[in-house]
Amino acid sequence: MKKVLTSPISVLIAHILATLANFAYFVSGTAPLLKWLFLAVTLLYIGAWLLYIAKGRYPKAATVVFSVILAVSVVGFIIAKFALLADWFIIPAALLVTPFAGFEALVKPTYCWLIIAAVSVVMIVLSLRKKNELR
Numbered sequence: 001m002k003k004v005l006t007s008p009i010s011v012l013i014a015h016i017l018a019t020l021a022n023f024a025y026f027v028s029g030t031a032p033l034l035k036w037l038f039l040a041v042t043l044l045y046i047g048a049w050l051l052y053i054a055k056g057r058y059p060k061a062a063t064v065v066f067s068v069i070l071a072v073s074v075v076g077f078i079i080a081k082f083a084l085l086a087d088w089f090i091i092p093a094a095l096l097v098t099p100f101a102g103f104e105a106l107v108k109p110t111y112c113w114l115i116i117a118a119v120s121v122v123m124i125v126l127s128l129r130k131k132n133e134l135r
Contacts, residue, residue, distance in 0.1 A: 005051060005055075006051065006052055006055040006056045006057075007056070008052075008056070008058060008061060010048065010052065011048055011049055011052045011061075011062075014044075014045055014048035014049070014099075015045070015099055018041055018042065018044070018045035018098070018099030019095070019098045019099050021038070021041045022038050022041055022042065022098050022099055022100075022101035022102055023094075023098055023101075025038045025101045025102065025104065026094065026097075026098045026101035026104075035102070035104070035105035036105055038101060038102035038104075038105060039102035039103065039105040039106065040102070041099075041102055042099060042100055042101065042102030042103060043102070045099045045100070046119060049062060049066075049123060050123075050126070053123065053126050053127050053130050054130065057134075059127040059128075059130040059131045059134070060127070060131055062123055062124075062126075062127035063124055063127040063128060063131070066119075066120040066121075066123040066124045066127070067120070067124060068096065069096050069097065069116065069120045070117055070120035070121060070124065072092055072093060072096050072097060073097060073113045073114070073116040073117040073120060074113070074117055075089065076089065076093055076097065076113040076116075077110070077111075077113035077114055077117070080109065080110040080113060081110055097113075097116055100112070100115070100116045100119070103115045103116065
């Protein structure tokens with residue numbers, strides 16, 4: 001069981017489940033009674049990544065994934081802050097940051113991008129440290 005929880009497939013499944021669970025909240029942001037449930041799903045998703053980084057054999061995968069998420073979140077913040085036209089940005093944002101939509105329970109959607117960027121930086125640092133430990 002431990003091997004399954006720390007495999008790359010586990011974070012892929014966690015990403016798909018968190019995306020499906022948070023998609024409605026990502027699109028509308030209007031579910032005041034359920035917002036804490038969406039936040040819990042987001043925190044479980046982050047927990048799955050933390051477990052993968054701590055116990056998994058391929059921490060470089062987390063570095064790559066969260067580097068891309070960091071780039072998407074910075075671009076998303078710029079687009080949201082300056083109200084830029086960004087039809088091209090909807091698909092990558094929906095695929096990559098929807099699992100983090102639960103953070104909208106804590107802050108406005110514009111600043112949610114910054115929280116995602118901060119989480120990405122922390123995950124990158126942790127995965128790089130783990131990669132150095134494996135050497």
